[in-house]
Amino acid sequence: MSAEISKAYEPKLVEDKWYAEWLSQGHFTANPASSKPPYSIVIPPPNVTGVLTMGHVLNNTLQDILARRKRMQGYEVLWLPGTDHAGIATQTVVEKTLKKQGVLKHRDDLGRDKFLEKVWEWKEKHGGIIIQQLKKLGCSCDWTRERFTMDEDYSQAVLRTFVDLYQKGYIYRGKRMVNWDPAGRTALSDEEVIMTETQGHLWHIKYAVTPLTLTLSRPTGEGQGEGDFVIVATTRPETMLGDEAVAVHPEDPRYQHLIGRKLMLPLQNREILVIADAAVDPKFGTGCVKVTPAHDVADYEMALRHKLPFTVVIGPDGIMTVAGYEGLDRFKCRELVVEQLQAAGALVKVEDYTHNVGYSERTNVPIEPYLSEQWFLRYPQVPRSTAAVDSGTIKFYPERWQKTYTHWMRNIRDWCISRQLWWGHRIPVWYRGEEIYCGLETPTGDGWRQDSDVLDTWFSSWLWPFATMDAATLKKFYPTNDLVTGPDIIFFWVARMIMAGYEYTDSQPFANVYFTGIIRDAQGRKMSKSLGNSPDPLDLIAKYGADGLRFGLMLIAPQGQDILFDEKRSEVGRNFMNKLWNAARFIQMQRGSAGASPSHRNAHDHRVLFELNGAIIKTTAALDEYRFNEAAKVLYDFVWGDFCDWYIEASKVTPNLAVLDEVFQTILRLLHPYAPFITEELWRGMGYGADTIQFALWPKAQTGLSSSPETPALYAIVTAGRQLRNENGVDPKKKVQFVIKPTQHDDFLRQELPFLTQILSAESIAIDRNYTPTGVTPSVVTGAATVFMVGAVDPATEKLRLTKQLADTDKQLAATEAKLANESFVSRAAPVAVEREREKLKTLREQREKVLALLQSL
């Protein structure tokens, strides 16, 4: 730090410089041969084509704090970074761009190989962006170990896993009803479907009963359905084109006579059956359900039970395929069918109806239940993985996510892992006629055709904690220690990593999982690109500095609670960094001035060291328990309040450079995980170390430090004096006379006269136990003394304040007296608590008398 250091901290001048230095020194590179104990985190790999969001800032700042503190605690730290190929997301982005550029209308126009070339081109061009942004944030990742889920090694691991699970019988192929995304034209897993409450309609349609040739005696039951038709209700009338039956509950008395009879399907004019199935809820609607085997999950299962045909009427692109409606979009078709039913007199009524509709997480279009051939995984290691979290072998923070996890694990269903995309790991299965081959290499012989599907992105992500590590790294750093991620991917990623970890490493992949909150905007809305309510973190870094952004965010990031983010937060962070900067400037100036450090420590020195020790204890404990916001708050309060407001002010009168330096360098160490850049800059600039602060030892608390009550009493007197000045409107420049009438600490106060005189901008201060004010002398009663301001002014102001103080005192006094008068309290409360109340009572009584006396003397 040069002599002419700027008044305000300018992050731009130091951040890039230090980051480059750290990289060139290899400070982030983990050494598997180190004798230090290991500590490791794997980054939740962001999408390779993504850009930094506030969510990433939160998530990665937390990881950086963990990593940096562990380095200071003497661990060999590995924070392993990388990116995810993000199948659907990336493919969609590239496809859209190519369409915009007019290169293609659909990916089929290019063909698989050409299209993939384009995606790789895209990846090379845009893939590095988010990595660069993480560096701007200050993330101390080991970039020498950066991985991508489609790296050669990693891809091999994914395919090996597939082959292995296939051979073990966990992976199988089957024709099933899956969640189909008609826009992406691919199957999805259950987790990728977002159920959204949607305003729709319930259309009631009349299906005529085909007359019997034989005359049957009709039962005398009541209710409809006994006549010539049944009424079914549906939210999707277009599917009636593919109906194969109407189902009723087997025991529903209203419809017994109809079971096995035939109905005429309107519009299609073909006969369908009335079947009995227990899946029907007789209490819902009319108790009759139309059955569309090929386009509804529940209907599909019923159809299997009743051996109904699976008539497909909607194609994979959401366009109708049934004769007479070909080429119509499914929703257009709905309108047409409704019109036609109405015209045919088959539409009985239409009700407004709110129900849940599944939407594709990626393309945001309604999911179509679709019958197709897909690959499925029966999860391995379910019981062990469930137990691991239940028993606390793997700990969740906050704990409550355990429940969510356990519930999902207990109801786990097979995972549809095949995707009808090109960008991803191609399924290592080949077909030749009836033959199927699953292996890492193309089988020998002619006529083999590889499965055209790729694997769900998460099928590669679930190997992340170990497939990213080479043998030496694994040996030293696996299993990892902490995982920091959002609760929104607890099923997608966390649960699956646990299962993969046990299956392939016979070990838990991590010991602790910290779930962050979701970042929302000031109105509580989720931040999203489409809403445009997500600030660009890089803009914030440019404006407030990486440290300011990080610290401001940490201050409001309580454990697992959603975070309403506002740019103001970064301002708070920036201001704090500036405060720190200026504290350094102050110390710098003290060094320049002649005053030598005294050989003994005064009360202010003892006080600040005591408070510092408390800050070390609290910060350490908070970080140990992942209470990041609490640690930030402790440091903020200590630095701003104890250190700057009191200690530095006192230092202007009685400087002690050794203590200033001692406290300040400890502050830098405590703050380094949160604010890596400024702490490095100041650490070096102030000469606290020739080398980086990154490996400076994490401060240790001392035991047995005690605080004396003198200093707080002194500070209370200062506050009283300021209050007197302020409330009486005394010009700050005007020197005033004070009289302090102590009840204790007389000698100490006398000793501190220079301090009091300067900080209160006093002309003189007298310490006088026998002082009796004459006339109107404004005063404030504190615990240790009554403070008088001599020679001022307004009796009304004075009376008002004293009256108020009397009322305050009386209120407290009453509460305390009541407490002590309570026999149960005295006998049953902790003795310390009782003693404390007695002390308080004594002080309050004295105070009351003094205030009363002053009031009467007016």
Next chain:
RNA sequence: GGGCGCUUAGCUCAGUUGGCUAGAGCAUCUGCUUUACACGCAGAGGGUCAAAGGUUCGAGUCCUUUAGCGCCCACCA
């Protein structure tokens, strides 16, 4: 239909295992170019801790119920 979370100052939120007069930031008001900092300093106002009941000497904190908001899970057409 289940499960979880939230409700504390005008706003956004802290508040460890129940115990000093319930705190902070922002906003508001007053006064300050006090030689580290106006990204600052000093002072002030502002809360029946969502509601009701219970446990306890003592409840913002524990229990029960209710209301509002949010999230997750679930194939009632």
